[in-house]
Amino acid sequence: GDSVTQMEGPVTLSEEAFLTINCTYTATGYPSLFWYVQYPGEGLQLLLKATKADDKGSNKGFEATYRKETTSFHLEKGSVQVSDSAVYFCALTAPRGSGYSTLTFGKGTMLLVSP
Amino acid sequence: DAMVIQNPRYQVTQFGKPVTLSCSQTLNHNVMYWYQQKSSQAPKLLFHYYDKDFNNEADTPDNFQSRRPNTSFCFLDIRSPGLGDAAMYLCATSRDLESWDTQYFGPGTRLTVL
Numbered sequence: 618g619d620s621v622t623q624m625e626g627p628v629t630l631s632e633e634a635f636l637t638i639n640c641t642y643t644a645t646g647y648p649s650l651f652w653y654v655q656y657p658g659e660g661l662q663l664l665l666k667a668t669k670a671d672d673k674g675s676n677k678g679f680e681a682t683y684r685k686e687t688t689s690f691h692l693e694k695g696s697v698q699v700s701d702s703a704v705y706f707c708a709l710t711a712p713r714g715s716g717y718s719t720l721t722f723g724k725g726t727m728l729l730v731s732p
Numbered sequence: 733d734a735m736v737i738q739n740p741r742y743q744v745t746q747f748g749k750p751v752t753l754s755c756s757q758t759l760n761h762n763v764m765y766w767y768q769q770k771s772s773q774a775p776k777l778l779f780h781y782y783d784k785d786f787n788n789e790a791d792t793p794d795n796f797q798s799r800r801p802n803t804s805f806c807f808l809d810i811r812s813p814g815l816g817d818a819a820m821y822l823c824a825t826s827r828d829l830e831s832w833d834t835q836y837f838g839p840g841t842r843l844t845v846l
Contacts, residue, residue, distance in 0.1 A: 649832045660738075660822050661775070661837040668832040706774060710831040718831040722774035 619644045623707050623723035630697055630730050638692040638726045640681075640707035648711035650674075650683050650690040651720070655704045664692075664705070702730045735759070736838035738823050744844045745813050753808040753841045755823030761836075763829055764806040766798060767822040769840070775822055781806060782829055810843075818845045 624639040642648065649668040653661040665674030670685035679694045690707060704725045710718040737756045745751040755764065763782050767775035779788045781800045795817070797809040810817055820842050824835040 647831070651834070653837075658842075660736075660840040661824075663834055663836065666834060710833070712831055718829055718833070719777055719780070720775075720835055724774050725772075 619648070619709060619711050619721045621707050621709055621721055621723035623705075623726050625724075626704075626727035628726060628728050630728070632699055632730055632732055633696045634730075636692070636694040636697045636701075636728065638705055638707075638728070640690045640692065640723060642688050642690065642707075642709050644688075644709055644711040644721075646711050648709040649718075650681070651708045651710075652679070652681055652690070652692050653706045653708060653722075655706065655725070657703070661706065697728070697730045699730045699732055702728055704728070736823055736825055736836055738821075738838040738841050740841060741839060742842050742844070744846060745810075746846050747815065748812045751810050751813055751843065753810075753821050753823075753843070755806045755808070755838055756804050757823075757825045758804070759825055759827075759836065760803060761825035761827050762803075763826045763833075764800060765824040765826075765835065766796075766806070766808045767824065768817075769820040769822055771819075778808070813843070813845045815845050818843055 620643045651666045652664040654664045665676045667674040667683035673682045681692045706725045707723040739754045765780040766778045769775040778792045800806045820840045822840045823838040826833040826835045
């Protein structure tokens, strides 16, 4: 079945450091890939997405490129802020045999940014 | 702003006492989902509605039911909550069920079972 593997956290960084959170996936067909962010006590917010190979999603300084050859969708940001502290979920949707798609999440990576 | 709204944000119930969680959307999306998220875990899909068509995940306990009286509203009913049902419950919507359709989440309802 479909699966998403993320690096385990917490990832602890100082403000203005470079961030990479690794994400790899296994899926049949051609999945769409997403990064969601969850702040403490809140629901999930879509951070960025990519729907086909070599697409780059970007938002709020975060970027991720859909790499089909390495089945990866790593999240990067050049300079993190304290306000980026949250849990980040990598996810995919891929068509099921039943004809519809549902989200498969990774386990989440907690990011802690200190001043 | 178009959005997904969940009420209440926090719900406390007693063991075995039925509880209903509410979700509404102003996005006019066809699909509404309910997820359960336990502490430090990824969200787990319970079921979804495509319009009025209900789709239950195979491992969703019978204790969990859902209703969608119209496009805008969807309810999660827990008939006899157990201690293991304490979790954050997330509602989400998407325009359709294609793989490229984005799911938009509400802020969640945190359920405590005493």
